[in-house]
Amino acid sequence: MKMSKYSKRLVTSLCLGLLLVVGIAGCGTSSQSGTSAGEPYKITIMTDSFNTDHTDAATSPVLKALDKYTNTSINIQWVPNSSYTDKMNITLASGNMPTVMLITDKTSSFVNAAKSGAFWDLTPYLKDYPNLSKSNPIVLNNSSIDGKTYGIYRARPLGRLAIVYRKDWLQNVGLQEPKTIDDFYNMLVAFKTKDPNKDGKGGTYGMVVTKYTGPWDIMQSWFGVPNKWGLDKNGKLIPAQLTPEYLDAVKFFRKLYQQQLINQDFAVMDPTKWNDPVTNNQAGVIVDVADRANGWVKANPNMQVAILGSVTGPKGLRTPATSGYAGFYVIPKQSVKTEADLKKVLAFLDKLNDKPAQELVSNGVLGVNYNVQDGAAVPVKDKDPDTNDLNQLLMYIPDSLATKTAQTPTSNLVTDIEKANEQIVVSNPAEPLLSNTYATKGTQLDNILDDARVKYIVGQIDDAGLQTAIDLWHKSGGDDYIKEINDAYAKVKHN
Amino acid sequence: MQKVQEYNPEWPSVRPVAKNKKVLAKLSKDKWLYVLLLPGALYFLVFKYLPMWGVLIAFQNYQPFLGFFGSQWIGIGNFKDFFINPDFFRLLNNTLILSLYNIFLFFPAPIVLALLLNEVRKTFYKRTVQTLIYVPHFMSMVIVVSITYVFFTIDGGFVTQLVEQLTGHKIDFLTSLSWFRPLIVLQTIWKETGWGTILFLAALAGVDAQLYEAAIVDGAGRWRQLWHITLPSIRSTIVILFILRMGSALDNGFEQIYLMTNSLNRQVADVFDTYVYFVGITQGSFSYSTAVGLFKAVIGVILIFGSNYLAKKSGESGLF
Numbered sequence: 045m046k047m048s049k050y051s052k053r054l055v056t057s058l059c060l061g062l063l064l065v066v067g068i069a070g071c072g073t074s075s076q077s078g079t080s081a082g083e084p085y086k087i088t089i090m091t092d093s094f095n096t097d098h099t100d101a102a103t104s105p106v107l108k109a110l111d112k113y114t115n116t117s118i119n120i121q122w123v124p125n126s127s128y129t130d131k132m133n134i135t136l137a138s139g140n141m142p143t144v145m146l147i148t149d150k151t152s153s154f155v156n157a158a159k160s161g162a163f164w165d166l167t168p169y170l171k172d173y174p175n176l177s178k179s180n181p182i183v184l185n186n187s188s189i190d191g192k193t194y195g196i197y198r199a200r201p202l203g204r205l206a207i208v209y210r211k212d213w214l215q216n217v218g219l220q221e222p223k224t225i226d227d228f229y230n231m232l233v234a235f236k237t238k239d240p241n242k243d244g245k246g247g248t249y250g251m252v253v254t255k256y257t258g259p260w261d262i263m264q265s266w267f268g269v270p271n272k273w274g275l276d277k278n279g280k281l282i283p284a285q286l287t288p289e290y291l292d293a294v295k296f297f298r299k300l301y302q303q304q305l306i307n308q309d310f311a312v313m314d315p316t317k318w319n320d321p322v323t324n325n326q327a328g329v330i331v332d333v334a335d336r337a338n339g340w341v342k343a344n345p346n347m348q349v350a351i352l353g354s355v356t357g358p359k360g361l362r363t364p365a366t367s368g369y370a371g372f373y374v375i376p377k378q379s380v381k382t383e384a385d386l387k388k389v390l391a392f393l394d395k396l397n398d399k400p401a402q403e404l405v406s407n408g409v410l411g412v413n414y415n416v417q418d419g420a421a422v423p424v425k426d427k428d429p430d431t432n433d434l435n436q437l438l439m440y441i442p443d444s445l446a447t448k449t450a451q452t453p454t455s456n457l458v459t460d461i462e463k464a465n466e467q468i469v470v471s472n473p474a475e476p477l478l479s480n481t482y483a484t485k486g487t488q489l490d491n492i493l494d495d496a497r498v499k500y501i502v503g504q505i506d507d508a509g510l511q512t513a514i515d516l517w518h519k520s521g522g523d524d525y526i527k528e529i530n531d532a533y534a535k536v537k538h539n
Numbered sequence: 540m541q542k543v544q545e546y547n548p549e550w551p552s553v554r555p556v557a558k559n560k561k562v563l564a565k566l567s568k569d570k571w572l573y574v575l576l577l578p579g580a581l582y583f584l585v586f587k588y589l590p591m592w593g594v595l596i597a598f599q600n601y602q603p604f605l606g607f608f609g610s611q612w613i614g615i616g617n618f619k620d621f622f623i624n625p626d627f628f629r630l631l632n633n634t635l636i637l638s639l640y641n642i643f644l645f646f647p648a649p650i651v652l653a654l655l656l657n658e659v660r661k662t663f664y665k666r667t668v669q670t671l672i673y674v675p676h677f678m679s680m681v682i683v684v685s686i687t688y689v690f691f692t693i694d695g696g697f698v699t700q701l702v703e704q705l706t707g708h709k710i711d712f713l714t715s716l717s718w719f720r721p722l723i724v725l726q727t728i729w730k731e732t733g734w735g736t737i738l739f740l741a742a743l744a745g746v747d748a749q750l751y752e753a754a755i756v757d758g759a760g761r762w763r764q765l766w767h768i769t770l771p772s773i774r775s776t777i778v779i780l781f782i783l784r785m786g787s788a789l790d791n792g793f794e795q796i797y798l799m800t801n802s803l804n805r806q807v808a809d810v811f812d813t814y815v816y817f818v819g820i821t822q823g824s825f826s827y828s829t830a831v832g833l834f835k836a837v838i839g840v841i842l843i844f845g846s847n848y849l850a851k852k853s854g855e856s857g858l859f
Binding site: 129130133134136137138139151152153154156157160161162255307308309311312483484485486487488491494495498499502504516519520 | 694803825
């Protein structure tokens with residue numbers, strides 16, 4: 045009796061153990077294989093996704109058409125955007141690399157891998173390809189490492205950052221479009237005190253901010269603070285937080301918080317809920333990417349939205365430039381062994397920028413996933429798993445060529461503002477420069493200054509406390525960081 | 540083996556052979572059991588023991604592209620960097636304080652609850668309560684933290700408003716430095732207390748009923764019985780669980796801390812677990828974060844052995 049019970053348990057656990065062994069061993073099979081010239085070349089792409097359902101490569105009509113157009117066999121590894129950096133670092137460490145891999149951040153593990161030759165240096169090859177040769181030199185420089193191009197960037201508008209606000213609210217409180225920082229402040233005050241939503245009750249406030257630090261960076265540039273790095277009197281690069289204008293900016297932010305013109309829980313608010321207070325008629329302003337306006341109108345079609353590139357501060361109209369790209373695609377040497385194969389991959393990436401390929405990837409197959417009406421693309425269904433996130437593959441070099449979905453007044457406004465903003469953008473001179481210290485301690489260094497700013501805004505620390513944090517930053521590696529960036533800057537200037 | 544083959548007049552050659560035979564006989568008697576054991580043993584060897592060598596990268600400047608064999612060996616450099624880092628004492632401090640909170644506030648909670656349940660006479664009521672208190676254990680930490688946010692947010696959270704009504708002060712629990720640890724422990728107590736009672740209830744069920752009968756005959760009341768019979772009977776269970784708890788004293792639960800951290804409480808919220816994540820995964824300093832993890836594991840082993848030693852000294856059987 046006892047024995048049988050014992051052995052039963054043993055058998056059960058053994059079976060479980062065996063299952064585990066078999067299951068794990070089964071996962072380890074590799075899918076890479078070489079191909080001869082005429083056959084479709086097998087390409088695995090690791091990129092980021094914002095949706096959860098994607099049609100399988102084997103059944104997707106879009107991917108099949110794209111396979112045919114580029115003479116490849118594409119397999120996409122989707123990784124959620126929110127954890128992409130983690131997955132990227134782990135993939136680099138595992139050594140099991142896809143054919144084409146999106147790099148979203150120049151993390152130290154990526155930079156080290158690139159420097160030790162893990163990826164193809166694409167610099168000499170780009171000129172041979174009709175589309176890739178037209179890459180924007182500034183963006184190419186921004187995405188480079190030590191002057192070498194390891195990846196094909198995904199182009200994004202440089203002047204994307206703006207003020208998005210409720211036009212109907214502004215009319216309700218009887219104000220004109222803000223021109224200066226003071227006007228902007230008055231708008232926020234009016235949105236709090238003058239019942240902008242006309243419901244006869246209070247409870248509204250000016251602007252929504254979340255724990256994402258972007259809006260502070262944008263607003264401080266209005267005050268003359270540089271975009272991450274700026275030149276001081278002696279021509280040396282210093283970080284934005286060390287400029288005298290920075291203090292003016294954070295004082296302004298603190299005023300907004302103290303007068304409750306921004307949400308009081310911003311330090312813990314999740315950025316995914318950013319639009320909610322606006323679409324629920326609680327708040328009227330967000331400072332972020334201009335295309336946020338499209339989301340507002342979609343959620344609440346009766347809303348009237350306006351976008352403003354920037355407001356005038358002591359140094360005129362300014363807004364920070366984005367880096368001009370959102371990640372870049374690299375080609376690991378481990379998965380693409382020969383130059384001949386490299387050329388096939390590059391030809392594929394080049395072809396992805398052709399009009400037919402862009403059309404496929406953005407809209408899907410004509411007649412199956414979308415139709416064209418009055419020159420605008422009309423998707424057959426909302427959130428089509430065939431095309432979900434596929435546009436993450438696009439590099440838009442030199443331009444976005446696919447048929448657009450019907451333009452609304454709002455989306456036209458977004459395009460106009462992004463264009464106009466290119467005249468007032470402040471770029472980051474240190475964007476292409478690398479610092480070893482920052483690569484290994486970047487998160488801690490950024491946290492020190494970003495946390496201090498939040499603490500200052502909510503009044504947890506005063507001017508002295510802010511200075512203590514800056515001193516701590518210097519000691520924790522900030523000094524090395526400044527030195528390394530300036531050394532790198534001097535080198536670039538000499539060349 | 541050699542000795543067995545050698546001839547030695549003093550040792551009757553029969554004996555070792557007999558011993559060997561005994562072992563063989565035992566082996567052959569249960570041979571199918573041993574064969575069945577093989578996959579399990581292999582599993583542990585391949586998936587638990589072999590990967591352990593990866594810990595050696597703590598002594599390297601590990602570069603993923605160069606691999607384990609191509610990376611440079613730098614000895615204890617990573618550990619040195621860690622100990623002289625200004626963050627070190629803050630991390631150690633935060634980790635230890637949180638562990639102490641957990642040990643003193645959370646650890647006794649399941650014991651008390653189990654004792655209370657043990658005193659309940661109505662079986663139906665007892666079983667129902669038992670089942671209900673297990674439920675929170677199956678909720679993901681993400682949900683627990685979300686619930687906390689809803690209740691404690693400064694923007695109309697239930698608890699925040701209640702406190703404001705009662706005291707007239709508005710407390711921002713989620714960003715406050717002094718409320719971070721109590722909130723963490725409260726979450727743990729809420730989630731794990733019910734589940735934690737299982738082992739204690741099992742131990743309580745094993746207490747000999749005759750002891751209670753004898754005590755009643757001797758005129759002992761409820762409290763006397765609790766103090767002189769119930770508690771001594773489950774003492775060894777408490778001690779063993781305490782030793783196990785000590786082993787993971789430096790594990791604060793990554794998910795929970797990570798989700799509860801924000802700009803305003805990071806000063807007290809940074810612990811070893813989250814630090815390893817930030818440094819290792821988001822910044823890709825694999826060697827350095829492995830060194831930190833190894834340091835944590837070594838402390839854990841020391842704490843286990845230490846508390847086991849103390850338990851044995853005080854007359855308990857201990858873990859091993």
